[in-house]
Amino acid sequence: DTGVSQNPRHKITKRGQNVTFRCDPISEHNRLYWYRQTLGQGPEFLTYFQNEAQLEKSRLLSDRFSAERPKGSFSTLEIQRTEQGDSAMYLCASSLSMGRRAAGNTIYFGEGSWLTVV
Amino acid sequence: AQSVTQPDIHITVSEGASLELRCNYSYGATPYLFWYVQSPGQGLQLLLKYFSGDTLVQGIKGFEAEFKRSQSSFNLRKPSVHWSDAAEYFCAVGERNAGNMLTFGGGTRLMVKP
Numbered sequence: 001d002t003g004v005s006q007n008p009r010h011k012i013t014k015r016g017q018n019v020t021f022r023c024d025p026i027s028e029h030n031r032l033y034w035y036r037q038t039l040g041q042g043p044e045f046l047t048y049f050q051n052e053a054q055l056e057k058s059r060l061l062s063d064r065f066s067a068e069r070p071k072g073s074f075s076t077l078e079i080q081r082t083e084q085g086d087s088a089m090y091l092c093a094s095s096l097s098m099g100r101r102a103a104g105n106t107i108y109f110g111e112g113s114w115l116t117v118v
Numbered sequence: 119a120q121s122v123t124q125p126d127i128h129i130t131v132s133e134g135a136s137l138e139l140r141c142n143y144s145y146g147a148t149p150y151l152f153w154y155v156q157s158p159g160q161g162l163q164l165l166l167k168y169f170s171g172d173t174l175v176q177g178i179k180g181f182e183a184e185f186k187r188s189q190s191s192f193n194l195r196k197p198s199v200h201w202s203d204a205a206e207y208f209c210a211v212g213e214r215n216a217g218n219m220l221t222f223g224g225g226t227r228l229m230v231k232p
Contacts, residue, residue: 042222045219
Protein backbone atom coordinates (compact mmCIF):
# COMPACT_ATOMS: atom_id res chain seq x y z
CA ASP A 1 0.00 0.00 0.00
CA THR A 2 1.56 3.30 -1.08
CA GLY A 3 -1.06 5.64 0.37
CA VAL A 4 -0.79 7.95 3.36
CA SER A 5 -0.35 5.88 6.50
CA GLN A 6 -1.28 6.98 10.01
CA ASN A 7 -0.57 5.37 13.36
CA PRO A 8 -2.10 4.61 15.70
CA ARG A 9 -5.57 4.45 14.17
CA HIS A 10 -7.21 4.75 17.57
CA LYS A 11 -5.98 6.12 20.88
CA ILE A 12 -7.80 6.43 24.18
CA THR A 13 -6.01 8.48 26.77
CA LYS A 14 -6.69 10.05 30.13
CA ARG A 15 -6.98 13.79 30.41
CA GLY A 16 -3.61 15.36 31.07
CA GLN A 17 -1.58 12.70 29.29
CA ASN A 18 0.53 13.31 26.21
CA VAL A 19 -0.17 11.58 22.91
CA THR A 20 1.76 11.37 19.66
CA PHE A 21 0.50 10.48 16.20
CA ARG A 22 2.66 9.53 13.29
CA CYS A 23 2.06 10.09 9.59
CA ASP A 24 3.94 8.54 6.70
CA PRO A 25 3.09 10.41 3.49
CA ILE A 26 3.14 9.05 -0.01
CA SER A 27 6.71 8.53 -1.03
CA GLU A 28 8.29 11.61 -2.64
CA HIS A 29 5.45 13.92 -1.65
CA ASN A 30 7.05 17.10 -0.41
CA ARG A 31 3.99 18.61 1.27
CA LEU A 32 2.39 17.19 4.37
CA TYR A 33 -0.71 18.49 6.11
CA TRP A 34 -2.48 17.90 9.41
CA TYR A 35 -6.19 18.44 9.81
CA ARG A 36 -8.58 17.85 12.69
CA GLN A 37 -12.13 16.61 12.30
CA THR A 38 -14.73 16.46 15.06
CA LEU A 39 -17.95 14.47 14.80
CA GLY A 40 -20.41 15.96 12.36
CA GLN A 41 -17.99 18.58 11.10
CA GLY A 42 -15.69 19.03 8.15
CA PRO A 43 -11.92 18.78 8.58
CA GLU A 44 -10.14 21.90 9.86
CA PHE A 45 -6.64 22.82 8.80
CA LEU A 46 -3.97 22.67 11.52
CA THR A 47 -0.59 22.97 9.86
CA TYR A 48 1.47 22.03 6.83
CA PHE A 49 5.06 21.30 5.90
CA GLN A 50 7.01 21.82 2.73
CA ASN A 51 9.76 19.23 3.11
CA GLU A 52 10.98 19.71 6.70
CA ALA A 53 9.87 23.34 7.02
CA GLN A 54 6.63 24.10 8.82
CA LEU A 55 5.19 26.90 6.69
CA GLU A 56 1.75 27.55 8.12
CA LYS A 57 0.03 27.02 11.44
CA SER A 58 -3.62 27.56 12.18
CA ARG A 59 -4.72 29.45 15.25
CA LEU A 60 -6.34 26.11 16.22
CA LEU A 61 -2.86 24.80 16.91
CA SER A 62 -2.47 25.85 20.53
CA ASP A 63 0.84 25.73 22.35
CA ARG A 64 -0.04 22.24 23.57
CA PHE A 65 0.22 20.99 20.00
CA SER A 66 3.50 20.50 18.21
CA ALA A 67 4.18 19.00 14.82
CA GLU A 68 7.48 18.00 13.35
CA ARG A 69 8.82 16.62 10.11
CA PRO A 70 12.50 16.33 10.89
CA LYS A 71 13.78 14.70 7.72
CA GLY A 72 11.12 15.81 5.33
CA SER A 73 9.54 12.38 5.24
CA PHE A 74 7.31 11.19 8.12
CA SER A 75 5.71 13.62 10.52
CA THR A 76 4.58 13.49 14.16
CA LEU A 77 1.84 15.43 15.86
CA GLU A 78 2.13 15.61 19.64
CA ILE A 79 -0.57 16.84 21.97
CA GLN A 80 0.57 17.63 25.48
CA ARG A 81 -1.68 17.72 28.55
CA THR A 82 -4.66 16.46 26.59
CA GLU A 83 -8.10 17.89 27.26
CA GLN A 84 -11.50 16.40 26.48
CA GLY A 85 -11.93 18.99 23.76
CA ASP A 86 -9.01 17.42 21.92
CA SER A 87 -11.12 14.35 21.16
CA ALA A 88 -11.31 14.21 17.39
CA MET A 89 -9.95 12.48 14.33
CA TYR A 90 -6.57 13.77 13.23
CA LEU A 91 -6.10 13.49 9.50
CA CYS A 92 -2.80 13.59 7.70
CA ALA A 93 -2.51 14.34 4.00
CA SER A 94 0.23 14.78 1.46
CA SER A 95 0.77 16.20 -1.98
CA LEU A 96 3.51 16.82 -4.51
CA SER A 97 3.88 20.50 -5.24
CA MET A 98 6.56 22.63 -6.85
CA GLY A 99 7.34 25.88 -5.07
CA ARG A 100 5.40 27.59 -2.32
CA ARG A 101 2.58 28.72 -4.54
CA ALA A 102 -0.09 26.14 -4.86
CA ALA A 103 -0.09 24.32 -8.16
CA GLY A 104 -3.39 22.74 -7.36
CA ASN A 105 -2.04 19.25 -7.04
CA THR A 106 -4.21 16.59 -5.54
CA ILE A 107 -4.06 16.20 -1.77
CA TYR A 108 -4.27 12.60 -0.63
CA PHE A 109 -5.63 11.87 2.84
CA GLY A 110 -4.86 9.06 5.22
CA GLU A 111 -7.51 7.19 7.13
CA GLY A 112 -7.04 9.28 10.24
CA SER A 113 -6.15 8.73 13.87
CA TRP A 114 -9.01 8.80 16.32
CA LEU A 115 -8.30 10.34 19.70
CA THR A 116 -10.61 9.92 22.66
CA VAL A 117 -9.71 11.77 25.85
CA VAL A 118 -11.49 10.46 28.94
CA ALA B 119 -10.92 34.48 4.74
CA GLN B 120 -12.54 31.85 2.60
CA SER B 121 -15.51 29.79 3.71
CA VAL B 122 -17.64 26.96 2.37
CA THR B 123 -21.31 26.34 3.04
CA GLN B 124 -23.10 23.08 2.40
CA PRO B 125 -26.73 23.96 3.13
CA ASP B 126 -28.01 20.38 3.34
CA ILE B 127 -26.84 18.40 6.36
CA HIS B 128 -28.70 15.25 5.33
CA ILE B 129 -30.12 14.10 2.02
CA THR B 130 -32.00 10.90 1.30
CA VAL B 131 -32.55 9.67 -2.24
CA SER B 132 -33.83 6.47 -3.73
CA GLU B 133 -31.43 4.19 -5.52
CA GLY B 134 -31.42 5.05 -9.21
CA ALA B 135 -32.60 8.60 -8.64
CA SER B 136 -30.54 11.64 -9.54
CA LEU B 137 -28.55 13.55 -6.95
CA GLU B 138 -27.42 17.12 -6.48
CA LEU B 139 -25.43 18.27 -3.46
CA ARG B 140 -25.09 21.99 -2.98
CA CYS B 141 -21.92 23.90 -2.20
CA ASN B 142 -21.44 27.65 -1.92
CA TYR B 143 -18.11 29.27 -1.26
CA SER B 144 -16.75 32.63 -0.32
CA TYR B 145 -13.34 33.51 -1.70
CA GLY B 146 -11.78 36.70 -2.96
CA ALA B 147 -10.36 35.31 -6.16
CA THR B 148 -10.90 32.37 -8.47
CA PRO B 149 -10.74 29.38 -6.18
CA TYR B 150 -9.57 25.85 -6.42
CA LEU B 151 -12.62 23.71 -5.64
CA PHE B 152 -12.85 20.10 -4.56
CA TRP B 153 -15.35 17.45 -3.62
CA TYR B 154 -14.30 14.65 -1.27
CA VAL B 155 -16.24 11.63 -0.04
CA GLN B 156 -15.80 9.99 3.36
CA SER B 157 -17.17 6.63 4.44
CA PRO B 158 -17.76 6.11 8.18
CA GLY B 159 -14.53 6.01 10.14
CA GLN B 160 -12.43 6.46 7.03
CA GLY B 161 -10.31 9.16 5.46
CA LEU B 162 -11.26 11.36 2.53
CA GLN B 163 -11.25 10.33 -1.09
CA LEU B 164 -11.10 12.92 -3.84
CA LEU B 165 -14.05 12.77 -6.24
CA LEU B 166 -13.15 15.69 -8.49
CA LYS B 167 -11.50 19.09 -8.58
CA TYR B 168 -11.76 22.38 -10.45
CA PHE B 169 -8.75 24.59 -11.12
CA SER B 170 -9.49 26.43 -14.34
CA GLY B 171 -10.92 25.96 -17.81
CA ASP B 172 -14.10 24.02 -18.44
CA THR B 173 -16.53 24.77 -15.65
CA LEU B 174 -18.09 21.30 -15.83
CA VAL B 175 -15.70 18.77 -14.37
CA GLN B 176 -15.99 15.02 -14.40
CA GLY B 177 -14.88 12.88 -11.52
CA ILE B 178 -14.72 9.30 -10.39
CA LYS B 179 -17.71 7.04 -9.73
CA GLY B 180 -19.87 8.91 -12.26
CA PHE B 181 -19.90 12.22 -10.38
CA GLU B 182 -19.65 15.64 -11.97
CA ALA B 183 -19.69 19.20 -10.67
CA GLU B 184 -20.25 22.59 -12.22
CA PHE B 185 -18.46 25.77 -11.20
CA LYS B 186 -20.72 28.82 -11.43
CA ARG B 187 -18.80 31.97 -10.64
CA SER B 188 -21.89 34.20 -10.66
CA GLN B 189 -23.51 32.07 -7.97
CA SER B 190 -20.31 31.19 -6.08
CA SER B 191 -21.39 27.60 -6.31
CA PHE B 192 -19.85 24.23 -7.08
CA ASN B 193 -22.68 21.72 -6.91
CA LEU B 194 -22.05 17.99 -7.18
CA ARG B 195 -24.31 15.85 -9.33
CA LYS B 196 -24.84 12.24 -10.25
CA PRO B 197 -27.53 11.06 -12.68
CA SER B 198 -28.24 7.73 -10.98
CA VAL B 199 -27.30 6.99 -7.38
CA HIS B 200 -26.13 3.57 -6.24
CA TRP B 201 -26.49 2.20 -2.72
CA SER B 202 -22.71 2.28 -2.37
CA ASP B 203 -22.77 6.08 -2.73
CA ALA B 204 -24.12 6.43 0.80
CA ALA B 205 -21.44 8.42 2.64
CA GLU B 206 -20.53 11.93 3.78
CA TYR B 207 -19.60 14.42 1.09
CA PHE B 208 -17.41 17.44 1.67
CA CYS B 209 -16.89 20.45 -0.54
CA ALA B 210 -13.64 22.36 -0.09
CA VAL B 211 -11.94 25.48 -1.39
CA GLY B 212 -8.18 25.74 -1.74
CA GLU B 213 -6.06 28.84 -1.50
CA ARG B 214 -4.21 29.60 -4.69
CA ASN B 215 -1.39 31.49 -3.10
CA ALA B 216 -0.50 29.45 -0.08
CA GLY B 217 0.23 25.82 0.18
CA ASN B 218 -2.99 24.28 -1.03
CA MET B 219 -4.59 24.63 2.40
CA LEU B 220 -8.17 23.50 2.13
CA THR B 221 -11.19 24.96 3.86
CA PHE B 222 -14.00 22.43 4.10
CA GLY B 223 -17.73 22.78 4.39
CA GLY B 224 -19.62 21.03 7.14
CA GLY B 225 -20.51 18.10 4.93
CA THR B 226 -23.69 16.50 3.60
CA ARG B 227 -24.62 13.01 4.68
CA LEU B 228 -26.18 11.05 1.86
CA MET B 229 -28.50 8.14 2.58
CA VAL B 230 -29.76 5.90 -0.21
CA LYS B 231 -33.08 4.12 0.01
CA PRO B 232 -33.46 0.77 -1.76
